[in-house]
Amino acid sequence: MFDIYTLGKNAKKAAANLLNTSEEKRNKTLITSAKLLRENKEYLIAENNFDIISAKEKGMSDAFIDRLTLNEKVIEGMAIGLEQVATLKAPLDKVVYNYSNPEQDIAVEKVTVPFGVVGIIYESRPNVTADAFALCFKTANAVILKGGSDSLRSNVAIVKVIKQALKQEGVDENAISVIEDTSRQTTTEFMKMNKYVDLLIPRGGASLIKAAVENSTIPIIETGTGNCHIYIDKSVKNGMAKDVVFNAKTQRYSVCNACESLVIHSAVLERELPEIANRLLEKQVEIRADERAYEVIKDYPFVKKATEEDFYTEYGGAIISVKTVDGLEEAIAHINEHSTRHSESILTEDEKSAEKFMKEIDSSSVYHNASTRFTDGFVFGLGAEIGISTQKLHARGPMGLDALVTSKYLIKGNGSVRK
Numbered sequence: 001m002f003d004i005y006t007l008g009k010n011a012k013k014a015a016a017n018l019l020n021t022s023e024e025k026r027n028k029t030l031i032t033s034a035k036l037l038r039e040n041k042e043y044l045i046a047e048n049n050f051d052i053i054s055a056k057e058k059g060m061s062d063a064f065i066d067r068l069t070l071n072e073k074v075i076e077g078m079a080i081g082l083e084q085v086a087t088l089k090a091p092l093d094k095v096v097y098n099y100s101n102p103e104q105d106i107a108v109e110k111v112t113v114p115f116g117v118v119g120i121i122y123e124s125r126p127n128v129t130a131d132a133f134a135l136c137f138k139t140a141n142a143v144i145l146k147g148g149s150d151s152l153r154s155n156v157a158i159v160k161v162i163k164q165a166l167k168q169e170g171v172d173e174n175a176i177s178v179i180e181d182t183s184r185q186t187t188t189e190f191m192k193m194n195k196y197v198d199l200l201i202p203r204g205g206a207s208l209i210k211a212a213v214e215n216s217t218i219p220i221i222e223t224g225t226g227n228c229h230i231y232i233d234k235s236v237k238n239g240m241a242k243d244v245v246f247n248a249k250t251q252r253y254s255v256c257n258a259c260e261s262l263v264i265h266s267a268v269l270e271r272e273l274p275e276i277a278n279r280l281l282e283k284q285v286e287i288r289a290d291e292r293a294y295e296v297i298k299d300y301p302f303v304k305k306a307t308e309e310d311f312y313t314e315y316g317g318a319i320i321s322v323k324t325v326d327g328l329e330e331a332i333a334h335i336n337e338h339s340t341r342h343s344e345s346i347l348t349e350d351e352k353s354a355e356k357f358m359k360e361i362d363s364s365s366v367y368h369n370a371s372t373r374f375t376d377g378f379v380f381g382l383g384a385e386i387g388i389s390t391q392k393l394h395a396r397g398p399m400g401l402d403a404l405v406t407s408k409y410l411i412k413g414n415g416s417v418r419k
Contacts, residue, residue, distance in 0.1 A: 004189055007144065007177050008117070008196030014174035015116045015142040021171060023090050026137055030086040033165035034079035037130065040161045041075045047157035048126065055124075055150050063254040063317050068124045068151055078130040078158075085134040091402050092140060105416040112405045114140040116198040119190060119218065120386075121146040123204035126154035133162055133176050135386045139404040142175045144197060146190055148204075149182035156180060191216040199404075203387045206314070206340075221395055221403070223387035226256030226342035227314045228372040231331045231357065233348035234267040240369065241272050241347050245320075246279040248345070248371040253317050256388060257343050257365075257375040260314050262322045263331050269324055270296055277303070285318045292324040311338045328353050332360050339363055341390040343372040364390055364397035 018026075037044070048070035055068055097110035118141045122128045129145055136143035147155040159178045166173045179190060191200065194217045202212035206225045213220065230248055232241045248259035264273060269292065277287060277297045288306040289297065297303050310321040311334075325331045335344055345367035346357040354368040365375045365388075375398060377385025382400030389395045395403035 004179060004181070004186060004193070005196070007179065008193050010174040011117045011142040011144050011177055012196050014172040015114065015140075017172045018114070018137075018140040018142060018175060021140065023092075025169065025171065026090075026140070027086040029165055029169040029171050030082045030134060030137065032169055033130075033133070033162050034082040034086075036161050036165050036168075037075055037079045037082070037158070040157075041072060044070055044075055044154070044157050044161070045072070048154040050153045051126075051151050058150075060150070061317065064124060064150075066252075067254045068126070068154070070126055070154055074127055078127050081131055082134045085138050085401075088138065088401060090138050090140070091405050096407060104419060106411050106413045109410045109412075110407050111410055113408050115404060115406055117142045117144060117196055118404065119144045119146065119193070119197040119200045121187065121190070121200070121202045121204070121208065121212065123148040123208060124150050125203075126151045126158060128203060129155050129158040129178075130162070132386060133159075135401060135404055137175055139401055141404055142172075142177075144177050144179065144190075146179045146187060152180065152182055187211075188215050191218060194218045201387055205316075221387070221389050221399070222391045223389050223399070225314055225340040225390065226258065226388075227260050227312065227338060227340045228257060228343045228345075229261045229263055229335045229339055230259050230345045230347065230372065231263040231325075231335065232265060232268060232272055233328065233331075233346055233350060233353055234265040235350040235353065236265075236268060236272065236347045237349050237369075239275075242275040242279045244345070244347060244369075244371050245276050246282075248373050249280065249285060249320050250283045250318070251371075251373055253315075255373070256314075257372050258316075259345075259372050260320060261311060261335075261338065262320055263334055264293065264322065264324055265328075265331070266292065266324050266326050269293065273297055273322070274300075280320065283318060285320055287320055287322055289322040290324055293322040314340065328356060332357060336360075336362050342388065343367070343375040345370055345372050364388065 094112045095109050099108040118136050120132045155178050162176050163173045197218050200216050200218040200220045202208050203223050209222050273296050277300045286302040288304050288310045290306050294305050306321050341363045343365040344361050344363045348354050358366045377398040377400050380398050386399045388398050
């Protein structure tokens with residue numbers, strides 16, 4: 001019978017063991033894990049296929065199936081990610097502060113240390129299983145994974161292969177574990193295991209994040225939801241907007257850094273919006289436009305009038321909202337009201353407008369003349385990514401290794417007593 005608390009206890013012991021596992025050994029284990037993922041790709045794809053068949057029977061969207069799919073390319077990407085993390089320097093045992101107090105006869109150091117046990121709840125992205133393990137293991141954290149029911153067989157298969165690598169290298173296999181009971185009750189129990197889990201990272205849609213915030217007794221980092229905006233300023237360079245918006249919206253619909261909302265200055269509405277609509281028509285993207293924008297492109301296919309709810313929505317599919325504004329201040333106010341604090345961009349040749357936008361937009365990643373699709377740990381030079389934090393405490397934006405360590409003070413005395 002499945003016992004989540006035994007799993008938690010085992011993970012806690014594994015975390016203690018990892019404190020005495022050298023970085024060299026952890027690196028070798030990551031490389032072995034990558035090797036075994038490649039060698040077991042047929043097994044992984046076969047197990048994933050069960051999940052895909054089930055998802056199709058449930059009528060899940062193409063975007064959902066895309067997130068769920070494991071193929072040779074995805075598995076190779078997982079393996080490369082493990083190898084890349086192995087080449088990075090773990091941000092552990094770094095002295096970030098030191099102080100000598102001769103009056104009290106003590107010396108103080110603040111050093112970086114692992115969290116201990118990291119819990120990750122995620123939806124329908126089995127590649128997250130390998131990425132999460134790589135980053136947690138590199139930083140000497142044990143990890144407990146709770147994927148969605150739709151990707152259960154895939155996640156279990158990946159963990160099984162990684163455990164083989166751990167065993168082969170003589171490392172505690174409980175450094176990674178997966179919760180196979182997908183019931184809501186077990187998920188809620190997991191969120192309250194603060195005795196065994198030191199940090200919880202939910203990765204997924206708004207409902208998952210909301211459930212974690214409302215139920216968890218474990219400190220959490222909110223990640224994932226991305227109602228990302230692109231603002232087209234009146235000083236935008238001719239020809240730029242249609243290409244940037246097309247990339248940000250259509251390169252991959254299912255990712256959290258895809259553009260969901262377009263904000264456009266009224267002075268360039270009639271010039272820019274038809275060009276954008278023509279590009280989006282190539283992928284049959286539905287445009288949900290406010291009144292002024294609708295009048296400009298109402299004769300185009302796939303155009304509807306927007307509701308207020310549309311401006312708050314992360315679609316995760318071939319839909320984009322359009323809001324017309326009369327100035328930069330209005331654009332900033334609209335975006336700060338409707339965004340999920342993920343990624344926003346301004347397209348403009350006016351440097352002062354760009355500076356104001358980048359200063360006042362309250363999101364984790366803010367762009368000038370670029371697609372929002374760049375918000376990614378690999379692109380930012382962080383190696384593999386544990387998630388993209390949309391909150392402000394501890395970590396913000398793409399989270400790499402540095403986000404998975406905390407700190408403690410080490411104080412040395414000489415029989416010292418407080419004076």
